[in-house]
Amino acid sequence: MSKGLTSRSEDYSQWYNELVTKADLAEHSSVRGCMVIKPYGYSIWEKMQAVLDQKFKDTGHSNAYFPLFIPKSFFSKEASHVDGFATECAVVTHYRLKNDGTGNIIVDEEAKLEEELIVRPTSETIIWNTYKGWIQSYRDLPILVNQWANVVRWEMRTRLFLRTTEFLWQEGHTAHATAEEAIAETEQMLHVYADFAENWMAMPVVRGKKTANERFAGALDTLCIEALMQDGKALQAGTSHFLGQNFAKAFDVKFASKEGKLEHVWATSWGVSTRLMGALIMAHSDDQGLVLPPKLAPIQVVIVPIYKGEEELQQISAEVEKITTALKLRGISFKYDDRDTQRPGFKFAEYELKGVPVRLAFGGRDLENNTIEIARRDTRTKETISRDDIAEKIAALLDEIQANIYQKALDFREEMTTEVNSYDEFKQVLAEKGGFISAHWDGTSETESKIKEETKATIRCIPLNNKQEEGLCMVTGKPSSQRVLFAMAY
C-alpha cells in the first residue's frame, strides 16, 4: 500500500484532497459539484448520525420528512431568506423528457411547470407552510421536529465534504409559544452540537453568536460552534438559529394562547451537515493519513496475523478468536485481517491511512510468550504487552486515545489563539501565524466589512459568556466592551 500522501506542510489543501480520496472517504462525481460518499466515509457519517439522532431524541425531538421541492413563490415570502438563497438554487422547470424522433433524448417543452420548483437549499419555507396546518392552539406547541435530508446549494467552487452542491444534513425546525422558549431551544441545540463535537469528534469548539453580517438568512440570531483546523483556518461546524416570528409571519402561522389571544408562533432551526466529515478529517489527521477518534471509528481495532505457514496461522487465529470474543463483549468493533493476498506491511499502511485507532499484530513468537504487539494510531507508538486482560487494556487505551486527540487539538487551538491590540498587529498575526485572533471591534457592520475586504478575515463569533472588558476598536478606535474572534475560515 503505497500512500504517496502529500505532507501538510508541503500543501495542506492538496494533502486534504488526497487524503479524502485515498482513504476511501469520498470522491468527485461526474455531476458538477456533487460528491460520491464511499462506503468507508459513509460508515463514519452513519456513526455521527446515530449519536446525534439519539441526542435529538433525548431532548424530545422526533424525525419527519418534508418535500425535496419548494415552490418558487414560497421562497419569496420571507425577504431576507430569498436574498440569501436565490443565487444558488437548482431549479426544476420540466417534468418529462422525450425522444426527438432522431434518437436524441430532449426536454419535452409541453411538460413545462407552471411554477418552477426549487430543490431545497434548506426547508424553513416548506416546513412553516406545513406547520400552518398543524398549529391552532397553544396545546399544539411546542413542535420539536428534525429532518435528515439532502440539500442543494449551487456552488461554483467545491471541495469534498467542505463545500459541495449537494450535501447531507439534518435540519431541526421547532415551533414555540414564547420567544423565551424558542431562545432556550436555540441554546440547548447549540450545546448538543458542542457536546457532540468535543466528546465524540474530540474537536474543541468555541460556542458563540454570529454578527448580523454572518447571520442565517431570515434569523434574528445565529449561534454557532467554531473549530480550528490544523492550517490555522476556522471552520463553522454547526449553527442554531433563533428565527423569531419571521417565518410564522411570512406563512401566517398563529396560535390561540391560553388567554385566547391569537399570536404568531416563535421558531428555531438548527443544523449540521456532512461538512463535519471535513472538520473531523482536518482536525486530527497527519501525514500518514486519517486519525479517527475511537468513538466515531467504524473499526476501532484491527488485528493482523504475522505467520509462517498455514498451521501457524491456524494457531494464531484460535488465539485471536479469544481476543475478539472479549472485544465483542465490551462492544468494541474490530476487524481480523487474515487476507493472504496482502503482506502485513501493506495492511499496516492501509489501516494507518484509514485511521484505525488501535492495531494489534500477532506473530509466531507471541504464541509462546502470551504477548501481542499493540500500536496506537494517534502517537504512532507501539509496544509488546501480555495478552492477559487484553480487552480491558484495549478499552482503556481507546479512552486514552480519545482524550489525547482532544487534548492535542485543544492545545493547538490555545497556541493558535492570539490577542491583538492594533490593526497592524492583527494583519501581521493573520499573515504569519493564522488561527483565532481575539480583538476589539466597534460593533458595526461597516468596520466588519472593511476588515473582511482588506484581509479576508471574518468575525467567526462573539463567544458566549464572553469576558467584558473595555477597549478600543482596532480599526476605528471607537469604544468596545468585548473582544470578538476573527479568523480566515473555510
Added chain:
Amino acid sequence: MSKGLTSRSEDYSQWYNELVTKADLAEHSSVRGCMVIKPYGYSIWEKMQAVLDQKFKDTGHSNAYFPLFIPKSFFSKEASHVDGFATECAVVTHYRLKNDGTGNIIVDEEAKLEEELIVRPTSETIIWNTYKGWIQSYRDLPILVNQWANVVRWEMRTRLFLRTTEFLWQEGHTAHATAEEAIAETEQMLHVYADFAENWMAMPVVRGKKTANERFAGALDTLCIEALMQDGKALQAGTSHFLGQNFAKAFDVKFASKEGKLEHVWATSWGVSTRLMGALIMAHSDDQGLVLPPKLAPIQVVIVPIYKGEEELQQISAEVEKITTALKLRGISFKYDDRDTQRPGFKFAEYELKGVPVRLAFGGRDLENNTIEIARRDTRTKETISRDDIAEKIAALLDEIQANIYQKALDFREEMTTEVNSYDEFKQVLAEKGGFISAHWDGTSETESKIKEETKATIRCIPLNNKQEEGLCMVTGKPSSQRVLFAMAY
C-alpha cells in the same frame, strides 16, 4: 377523540386516505404529488429502516451515497432504461434565480445548464458510471453497496405512500464477477425482503418472478414479493433485479479475471420504499384505525391511569413505574399517558386509531386488587388480570399478537386465492371476488397485454418453485406448463 373514519366496506379507498391522515402518518404537501411524512408515520418508517439496514449489513452490504442529479446523457446510455423513466422525470435546467427589478423572483436565464440534470428516479446509471472507476480486477469484486435516498418519479395521480412523486427508499447496487453470483445475490435479497415482510410486517408475500412485460427497465429478470391487501388488490412490496451485463456494457465497466481476461461486470439492484408503509396500513388495519405488528410499533404498550383526584393518581403512578421498569428491562417500548387535559375515553380512541398493540388501563380498584385491565388492539378484546409477572405476560401477548396478525392475513390470502380454468371464470372471479387468481397462460406478452387491456388485471408473478402442471391457456387454449398469479394491483 372523534375518529369519524369511513368504514372499509363503505369506501376502501376513502378509508385508507382518512386513516393515513387521521393517524398522523402523512399528509399531502403544497407541492403537487409530494407528501409530508409526519413524526408518527416517520417513526414507523425508522423502525422498518433499522431492521432492513441490519439485514443488509448481516448479508455483507455497506451503505454509500451517490448524487441526487443524473446528467441527461447518462440516462440515454441504456436504451430500455431511458424508455422506462424518461416520461416521468423532474428536470433541472437552471441554477439561479434573480430579482427581475420589480420585486419578482424569476429564473435567471443566464444561469442555464449546458446539460440538463435529471432528479434521480433510480440510480443505476450514476452508480455504474462511478463503479467504472472502482473496478479493475476480480479482486475489486464483489461490490455490495446500498443507498438510502429520496427519488422522484413524476406521477400524475398520487396516493399517500402508495404512489407519490417523491418517495424514500433504499436501492442496493451490486457488482459481480459471474452471472451465477449475481443471480444468487438477486435471490438472496428477495428472501431478505420476504423475511422482513412476513416476520416483521406480519404480511405474507408470494415470492415470484415478473413476466417480461412487467420487468424493471434494464433488467434481465425481476424478482418480486407480492402481498394481498384487504380489498383484494395486490401490492408489489419489493423487487430484486438481475441486470445481467446491461449497465456494465452501457458504462463500459470491465474487470480482469483471474485468468487475465477482460470481461464485463454482472449487476443486480434491489429496492423497497415508503410504499411499504401503505402495504403495512392496508394489510392489517380495521375500521377503528391502524393495527400495527408489535415488532414495528413505535409504542408497543400504552398505559392510561383512571383516577379520582391527585392522590389516587400518585398512587397509580407509583405502581405504574414498577411496570414500566420491568418493560424497560425487556426492551418493550411504552408510553404512560397521564395527561390531565384529556379523558381516558379520548385516549383509548386515540391509541386505537394509532394502532398501539397493547393498552393497559389502571384504575383505583386495581390498586387494591393487584390487577390491571389489558386490552389488545388486534382482536379488540380486554380482560382484567393480576399484575404478577406483568412484563412477562405482556411480552408473551406481543408475540401472540404478532403471530395472530400474520395468521389472519395469511388466512385471508388463502381464502382470496382462486384457481380458475376459463377466461369467463377469470372475469367473474375478478369482478365478484378479487384477490389472486391462479390461471394457465400461454407465456406470450400478447396474451398478457390482451388480458390487461380487457380486464385491467396483470400477472403479478410466476411464483418461485411453482408447481409444474400441464394445462391450457385460459385465453388462447395454447399449452401451458404452470399457473401464474393474476390480480388487480396497486
